[in-house]
Amino acid sequence: MTARLELRALTYRRLPPGSCRAAGLDEAARALGALIGREAAAVASDHAIDDYVVSSTILSALLMDGSPCSRALRDELARHAGRAVDWLTHAYECAGWGYVMRHVLHKAQVSGPRTLLLQIVDVDIHDFTYWYANPQWGESGFGISTLVLRVEPGEAWPLALGAEAPASAMVQMGRALREFSLARRGVPVAVPFFREASRKLLLKRLDGAPVHADGYARFGHSFGSDPWISVLLGAPAPGKTIVNSLALYGYFSIAEVEIARGAHLQLSADA
Amino acid sequence: MPEAMTSAMPSAMTHRHYRVARHAAQPVLRPASAFNFPLVTPRDYAAITDLLPVGADAPVLLDHAQYFEWLARVVGELRAQLPGARIFLELRMPSVGSLPEGLLRADVLMGAELAAEAAFWAAHGAAPVVWIGDRIRRELDHAADNTLAIAVAPPAAVATVEAVVARPWPAHAITIVSTAPSPSPTRPTP
Numbered sequence: 009m010t011a012r013l014e015l016r017a018l019t020y021r022r023l024p025p026g027s028c029r030a031a032g033l034d035e036a037a038r039a040l041g042a043l044i045g046r047e048a049a050a051v052a053s054d055h056a057i058d059d060y061v062v063s064s065t066i067l068s069a070l071l072m073d074g075s076p077c078s079r080a081l082r083d084e085l086a087r088h089a090g091r092a093v094d095w096l097t098h099a100y101e102c103a104g105w106g107y108v109m110r111h112v113l114h115k116a117q118v119s120g121p122r123t124l125l126l127q128i129v130d131v132d133i134h135d136f137t138y139w140y141a142n143p144q145w146g147e148s149g150f151g152i153s154t155l156v157l158r159v160e161p162g163e164a165w166p167l168a169l170g171a172e173a174p175a176s177a178m179v180q181m182g183r184a185l186r187e188f189s190l191a192r193r194g195v196p197v198a199v200p201f202f203r204e205a206s207r208k209l210l211l212k213r214l215d216g217a218p219v220h221a222d223g224y225a226r227f228g229h230s231f232g233s234d235p236w237i238s239v240l241l242g243a244p245a246p247g248k249t250i251v252n253s254l255a256l257y258g259y260f261s262i263a264e265v266e267i268a269r270g271a272h273l274q275l276s277a278d279a
Numbered sequence: 280m281p282e283a284m285t286s287a288m289p290s291a292m293t294h295r296h297y298r299v300a301r302h303a304a305q306p307v308l309r310p311a312s313a314f315n316f317p318l319v320t321p322r323d324y325a326a327i328t329d330l331l332p333v334g335a336d337a338p339v340l341l342d343h344a345q346y347f348e349w350l351a352r353v354v355g356e357l358r359a360q361l362p363g364a365r366i367f368l369e370l371r372m373p374s375v376g377s378l379p380e381g382l383l384r385a386d387v388l389m390g391a392e393l394a395a396e397a398a399f400w401a402a403h404g405a406a407p408v409v410w411i412g413d414r415i416r417r418e419l420d421h422a423a424d425n426t427l428a429i430a431v432a433p434p435a436a437v438a439t440v441e442a443v444v445a446r447p448w449p450a451h452a453i454t455i456v457s458t459a460p461s462p463s464p465t466r467p468t469p
Contacts, residue, residue: 069372074286095391095393095396096390096392097388097391111388136326137320138317171378259383
């Protein structure tokens with residue numbers, strides 16, 4: 009039997025740069041915690057959550073190191089979400105969501121099916137200019153993706169993770185994505201938001217597979233949220249879809265998820 | 280100003296505490312390094328001052344690259360000594376470069392607040408579980424004190440993990456020595 013990743017809810021809230029910036033770091037952490045928690049509560053209240061994880065590329069290290077600032081985030085997040093987050097990571101950057109899925113698939117193998125609440129949070133409480141744009145990825149976008157996934161165990165996993173040297177990662181990931189897509193002909197693919205030249209390079213390898221909308225012009229590169237925004241842009245129907253992210257340091261994630269009937273899908277923009 | 284960091288440790292596992300010290304018997308030459316976060320505007324410079332700890336005086340014994348090289352060696356040795364082990368690394372980013380491949384494999388989970396994940400595997404899995412939470416100071420903007428804690432299950436695996444971790448690491452010019460828990464390095468697991 010093949011493992012399944014069933015998407016029961018998917019929302020994205022775009023935020024303007026500098027959201028949550030405050031006079032004090034603890035205050036900024038609390039503001040961000042409230043924002044993340046509210047996004048979680050809006051979709052998770054209908055589900056019995058087994059695992060609650062936050063993944064990020066650009067969250068401040070101070071929000072994930074056990075410091076008073078990180079506790080302020082956790083406490084406020086729990087107050088608004090109605091449940092504490094189990095763990096957080098930014099070790100895997102934009103590809104983090106795939107590594108979270110890998111871990112929860114492992115857990116599902118020993119415990120049976122699990123319901124995962126996963127949030128991809130890319131908001132910089134320090135509001136450093138560095139994150140606004142970068143020659144490597146272009147213009148940036150900030151926001152919070154919230155996913156509820158039913159994770160059903162099985163022998164073959166609909167997940168491909170990789171780590172390549174950054175200089176060749178785009179090409180190597182293109183190969184892996186092509187292979188993944190060819191094994192699932194007709195399933196639409198959502199790729200990260202990069203500038204046109206990078207996108208073309210990636211799509212050229214897909215051999216005519218249907219592709220979800222490009223949101224770069226409207227959203228910018230929104231770190232690990234890109235493919236999820238791309239899925240939402242197309243008012244998706246229930247069924248299978250392939251999602252893909254690439255990290256600056258060469259890690260990548262490719263997964264096949266199945267959008268459930270009646271899934272809660274919403275794209276919101278505060279900016 | 281950031282204060283001292285504390286991490287919850289996994290319950291129902293054996294805990295040990297260490298101090299990381301300079302091991303200068305054999306000098307190790309490394310190029311000087313500093314990670315400077317790109318600062319552009321006056322506001323960026325103001326923001327970075329929020330991150331600088333006051334009063335932190337632990338020496339930087341491993342920079343970011345050296346730290347991850349060392350951690351990958353620890354993980355590699357644990358993997359060799361305890362086949363099938365699951366390893367949880369409570370670590371602070373950034374990595375400032377691609378992480379060693381050995382840290383990205385499926386038997387390793389890297390992140391924050393991983394105590395409950397480690398405890399899950401200690402309760403459900405047959406294989407050993409190792410949780411490592413360090414406060415190794417890698418950069419001056421990091422208010423760490425060069426201490427290290429581990430949690431291990433089952434108890435029979437503790438000696439093996441201690442033998443891997445708590446020893447001189449001459450190639451990295453550090454040594455890791457056992458210590459009693461300092462007054463507040465951890466808080467009780469909720």
